[in-house]
Amino acid sequence: MESGTGLGSTPSTLPYYVAFSQLLGLTVVAMTGAWLGLYRGGIAWESALQFNVHPLCMVIGLIFLQGDALLVYRVFRKEAKHTTKVLHGLLHVFAFIISLVGLVAVFDYHRKMGYADLYSLHSWCGILVFVLYFVQWLVGFSFFLFPGASFSLRSRYRPQHIFFGATIFLLSVGTALLGLKEAVLFKLGNKYSMFEPEGILANVLGLLLACFGVAVLYILAQADWKRPPQAEEQALSMDFKTLTEGDSPSSQ
Template sequence: MNSSFVILVGLAELAGLAGMGLTITWMIKYLGGFGWDGFAKQFNVHPLMMTVGMIFINGNALMLYRVTLSLNLPRIIVKFCHLGLQLLAAGCGSIGLAAVFGYHKNIGASDLYSFHSWVGLTTFIMFGIQLLFGFLFFILFFFLLPRSENLRGRFLPIHVFFGKMILILATITTCMGIQEKAMFAMADKYKDIPVQALIAHAAGISFTIFTFIVMYIMSNDSYKAQSRRDGYHLQANST
């Protein structure tokens, strides 16, 4: 594992953690904290869970194949770890959606009233489909249809492409949501760019940097595994 790769992964993790830390600071210091009360505290669960799940955990799941190269783990184990992280991301996202839909219902507000919500729900549905098809092709087919390696090999580029696109869409959705919430929360102060706005914007920038680095790592051939055969009879450098 070369030094530039280690540095990039470290920077990605720092950016992701910074984004989550800034989001938590914004929610606790300025927006009342977290809870499941049907009101503002419940809404605050939504941005936290969506960013933790759909950006940070999801992004780490994408990088997992690169990060585990030096550990020389069997690829079936890496794939189960990848699936586990994606399931965890889906769980966080589900809690985040339940929080915001419950909040809207409790206060009598309409659902899906903004472009942020439409893009966000579309992204989450895409993530669910991606998770389902990934499980079918790379886990279930492996055990039930051991001769399906050619089919799985043809599906792999599609799976990788949509994995990248979903992370990008999740980050775009997050930035739109930050802007929307900042405008609502600081409607009478926003023109002065208060500290709260700076924290919110810094969180969005941090998540953007995290995604940018993850995309670079995923797209750089020098960080891919060398070709080797595994339980799937697929090239390790495909993912």
């Protein structure tokens, strides 16, 4: 048990881990930009450079912003729950819009160049992740932000929302690694084995992407670092516990 984990106080080492995750996330975004700028001619919408919009938007949206949206409940520990919830939902909206731009970019680029769509493992995983992300957001919104869902329903759905949120984030990281590998192999081919600078840069970027995924997962996994319920939420959840314990003990 970590010191300084009393109700409302911030665990003493959490800020360092969060800072480290942000450093990793920003490095990943900067390095993706550097890779596209140095070796792929930069970014534009109206040329063959349109493809490059795809990796940059995906890394900003589905990696960095999605990861940060998951950390919101660990970072904003003393704010009202509703405020933290709205911030969590909004970060996911930004992540979704940016990754939608990235998705449109690659489909539009393929159409202009006459390339086939959705043939690779990266594209299959990518579409799956994108649909799951949208569904998770919709279901999360209707359970937690839309006022209709009952306390009981929210409590039953919460662990699933958390599990699938973390899973979709990890699948996003895995899909990014597949895409990076694909981009490097298509361009470098056999030159990849000659330790070309672009290949080494892509490998380092891949490792940093994986490290960002692990760092976010590590922060989420620490039981002591979960957001403690505020005084008024505790009173409510105790009322709720009394109510549901007489509810339907044999239901799953």
